[in-house]
Amino acid sequence: MKTIAVLGSTGSIGTQTLDIVRKNPEKLKVKLLAASKPSQILINQIEEFKPEYVYIAEGEDIKGVKTLKGKDGLYELSELDIDLFINGIAGIDGILPTYLLLKNDKKLATANKEAIICLGEVLGNQYSDIFPIDSEHSAIFQCLLSGRKEEIEKITLTASGGPFLNLPQEKFKDITVEQALNHPRWKMGRKVTIDSATLMNKGFEVIEAHYLFNIPYENIDVVIHPESIVHGMVQYIDGSVIAHLSPPDMKIPISYAISYPDRWDTGVNRLNLTDIGKLTFFEPDYKKFPLLKIAKECGIKGNAYPIILTVADELSVKLFLEEKITFDQIHEYVEKVVEKAQFNKPKTFQDVMFIIQETEKLFWNIFKCKKN
Numbered sequence: 001m002k003t004i005a006v007l008g009s010t011g012s013i014g015t016q017t018l019d020i021v022r023k024n025p026e027k028l029k030v031k032l033l034a035a036s037k038p039s040q041i042l043i044n045q046i047e048e049f050k051p052e053y054v055y056i057a058e059g060e061d062i063k064g065v066k067t068l069k070g071k072d073g074l075y076e077l078s079e080l081d082i083d084l085f086i087n088g089i090a091g092i093d094g095i096l097p098t099y100l101l102l103k104n105d106k107k108l109a110t111a112n113k114e115a116i117i118c119l120g121e122v123l124g125n126q127y128s129d130i131f132p133i134d135s136e137h138s139a140i141f142q143c144l145l146s147g148r149k150e151e152i153e154k155i156t157l158t159a160s161g162g163p164f165l166n167l168p169q170e171k172f173k174d175i176t177v178e179q180a181l182n183h184p185r186w187k188m189g190r191k192v193t194i195d196s197a198t199l200m201n202k203g204f205e206v207i208e209a210h211y212l213f214n215i216p217y218e219n220i221d222v223v224i225h226p227e228s229i230v231h232g233m234v235q236y237i238d239g240s241v242i243a244h245l246s247p248p249d250m251k252i253p254i255s256y257a258i259s260y261p262d263r264w265d266t267g268v269n270r271l272n273l274t275d276i277g278k279l280t281f282f283e284p285d286y287k288k289f290p291l292l293k294i295a296k297e298c299g300i301k302g303n304a305y306p307i308i309l310t311v312a313d314e315l316s317v318k319l320f321l322e323e324k325i326t327f328d329q330i331h332e333y334v335e336k337v338v339e340k341a342q343f344n345k346p347k348t349f350q351d352v353m354f355i356i357q358e359t360e361k362l363f364w365n366i367f368k369c370k371k372n
């Protein structure tokens, strides 16, 4: 029996993780559920999975279960004796728990790419303890089992291209929130769905891959693959390319992060290649999706740039979701902040948090809009 903690339990990754627990009651026991605030979904999850602890960022204690709260609660949480912590928190909120769990040598499976990116310069050397849930990185992890580190020539991340792959650029300004949230292949949370529509998500994933697998940027490729069947590929020095294929369903990478080195039945539909018929691959259009290019440049520049990028994108996406800016302004806002921001290379966790706060201030200063 493996004990697990589910951080972000009411979100997309969290609820799918609990589906896996439901399917494997003899193998998994939920010891902690964590969410930003109390909600009916959380109450239902507590009733069903009977965790010993619940963590909420804010709100009233929850009856019948030991409730950890706020920042102190996060410190307590990160010291609990639990076999595997699953981080399904969306965005920048995932950074502190990731830091604390790594510092306490906990086993961590994470879907939170923002934390991997922002902590990369400071904690990258500890990333061998992180198991990736992001589907492309889970794919690369599996392809990497076929060879040794020094035999890798390059890795390739695939991108579905999102809902606007074939939409002419002049129509980007009219894209609605609803259209942007309607991803053709993957069912995901709101932030990552918007990032997928701008291709920022793939840019983040390049940086994530760089830090997770310690691979130089010049050896990380991105190809558009609208069918979303091949999730990642590793090319070795003998010319072999090992690819990972599966139906686009997050349950597979989540399940593998929990079951590794074993594999469990996820119950997802099986791949039928003759039904799919053909798989296509082509170069990304960097003019139409400038955030992919900006993200790669920020990754290569390193230092504080991956953090600046993360914060600028998080706030721009928030403004778009609140219908305060248009879809094609997201990249303009990000670009402007990346241009103006100047920070030293972060050396400690405190430096990372400082850069985050200062970039937030800079963002609101440039765009003169109020928080909330």
Ligand code: MN
Pocket (backbone or CB within 6 Å): 134, 135, 136, 205
């Ligand atoms: Mn992904």
